[in-house]
Each structure stands twice: as C-alpha cells, then as structure tokens.
Amino acid sequence: MRKEDITENLNRVRARIVTSCAACGRDPDRVTLLAVSKTRPASDLRSAFDAGQRDFGENYLQEALEKQAELSDLDITWHFIGPLQSNKTRAVAEHFHWMHSVDRLKIAQRLSSQRPDSMPPLNLCLQVNIDDEDSKSGVLPEEVVALAEAVAELPNVCLRGLMAIPAPRESEEEQKQPFEALYALLDQLRERLPGQPLDTLSMGMSGDMEAAIASGATMVRIGTDIFGRRD
Numbered sequence: 001m002r003k004e005d006i007t008e009n010l011n012r013v014r015a016r017i018v019t020s021c022a023a024c025g026r027d028p029d030r031v032t033l034l035a036v037s038k039t040r041p042a043s044d045l046r047s048a049f050d051a052g053q054r055d056f057g058e059n060y061l062q063e064a065l066e067k068q069a070e071l072s073d074l075d076i077t078w079h080f081i082g083p084l085q086s087n088k089t090r091a092v093a094e095h096f097h098w099m100h101s102v103d104r105l106k107i108a109q110r111l112s113s114q115r116p117d118s119m120p121p122l123n124l125c126l127q128v129n130i131d132d133e134d135s136k137s138g139v140l141p142e143e144v145v146a147l148a149e150a151v152a153e154l155p156n157v158c159l160r161g162l163m164a165i166p167a168p169r170e171s172e173e174e175q176k177q178p179f180e181a182l183y184a185l186l187d188q189l190r191e192r193l194p195g196q197p198l199d200t201l202s203m204g205m206s207g208d209m210e211a212a213i214a215s216g217a218t219m220v221r222i223g224t225d226i227f228g229r230r231d
C-alpha cells in the first residue's frame with residue numbers, strides 16, 4: 001500500500017479516537033492505537049512507523065517473526081493477538097512485549113517460564129469469550145476470576161487486563177453490550193486482585209471502535225481502517 005494512504009488512514013483513525021473520546025468525556029491519551037498488521041508486508045509497517053505508529057499487533061507467529069527481523073532497526077512495541085498453540089509459546093515469550101490472547105493457564109505458565117530473565121515481564125491480557133460462542137476461543141466469563149488469580153501468581157508475566165472479540169452486531173448501542181460486560185469483568189478482577197495493574201481493556205476493531213471507546217477501551221486493535229481490506 002502507498003505510504004501516503006497509510007499515513008492518511010492513520011490520521012483518520014486517530015481523529016476518530018479523539019472524537020469518540022470527546023463524546024464520552026475521556027482523555028484520548030488513555031486509548032492506545034494498536035495497528036493490526038497481519039498479512040501486510042513489512043514495508044507497510046515501516047510506513048506506519050514513519051507516520052508515528054509504535055504499537056503493532058500480529059496474529060501469525062511465523063509471519064510476525066519474519067517482519068520483526070526485517071524491522072529490527074525500529075523501536076516497535078510488538079503485540080501477539082492471535083490464537084497460540086502451547087508448543088509455540090517460546091517465540092512469543094522471547095520476541096513480544098504483549099500477549100492479548102491468553103485463554104488457559106498452561107499458556108501463561110509456559111510464557112512465564114520461557115520469558116528470558118533479561119527482559120521485563122511479558123504483559124498479558126486474558127481473552128474472554130464474551131458472547132459464549134462455540135466457535136470462539138477465549139475463557140468463559142464465569143471462569144475469568146479463577147484464571148486471573150492463577151496467572152497473577154506467575155513471576156515473569158504481568159496481568160494487564162482483558163481482551164475480547166464480540167460477535168458482530170448491527171448498531172453501536174448493541175455493540176456496547178459485550179464491551180460493557182467486559183468492563184464489568186475487569187472491575188470485578190480489580191476488586192479480587194488489588195495488587196495487579198489491571199489497567200487494560202483490549203477491545204474494539206475497525207467496525208466497532210466507537211462503541212468500544214465509549215465503553216472504556218484502553219487499547220483498540222485496528223487493521224482494515226489503517227491498511228485496507230485483507231484478501
């Protein structure tokens with residue numbers, strides 16, 4: 001994609017974040033834009049970086065590692081946001097700053113034990129299957145507290161909050177329902193685990209970003225509206 005188009009798209013998304021925050025009285029500095037760059041070439045990430053973007057989200061491990069090698073001269077904060085098999089945790093522990101899709105204790109345990117001592121703790125979000133869909137990965141809402149309590153005990157990870165990918169809905173009002181449910185779950189965790197930072201709600205994509213921000217998102221994960229449609 002042309003660099004000018006990526007820059008323009010980024011500026012448009014940033015403006016939407018500012019507008020959404022203004023509409024609900026939030027500080028736009030409290031919403032981090034995560035550029036979701038899966039399937040995009042490293043040159044597109046470099047264009048976005050040149051336009052000021054620093055946080056990038058990747059879904060596919062091998063693809064992400066290749067881009068990281070190509071972009072090693074850039075000071076990027078890397079987020080892993082896709083499903084992860086437990087035999088692939090080591091590369092995430094060694095090459096990422098954040099992991100958003102932890103949905104079982106075994107993954108968190110392996111990430112903690114494989115995180116190099118020379119690196120700061122890996123930031124984790126628990127992925128919640130907020131609509132209780134059979135097809136979706138994520139821990140069920142009623143199992144979140146138990147998982148969070150166990151993850152909070154692990155030494156080399158830092159439990160930052162919750163992530164969800166709700167089922168598509170028609171209106172912004174309907175889109176807010178699962179996001180507000182995730183917000184309430186994070187509130188519950190804060191009460192149970194007062195020693196943890198728990199400052200992150202990773203929710204909102206190109207089609208539901210406004211509803212997510214209105215519901216308290218602190219990290220929005222935007223792919224299509226920055227890099228265009230994926231094939």
Ligand SMILES: *Cc1c(COP(=O)(O)O)cnc(C)c1O
Pocket residue numbers: 036038059081082165205206207221222223224225
């Ligand atoms: C692809 C993806 C996104 C971005 O979705 P868009 O609709 O392209 O903005 C966000 N989060 C996750 C987990 C994704 O897999």
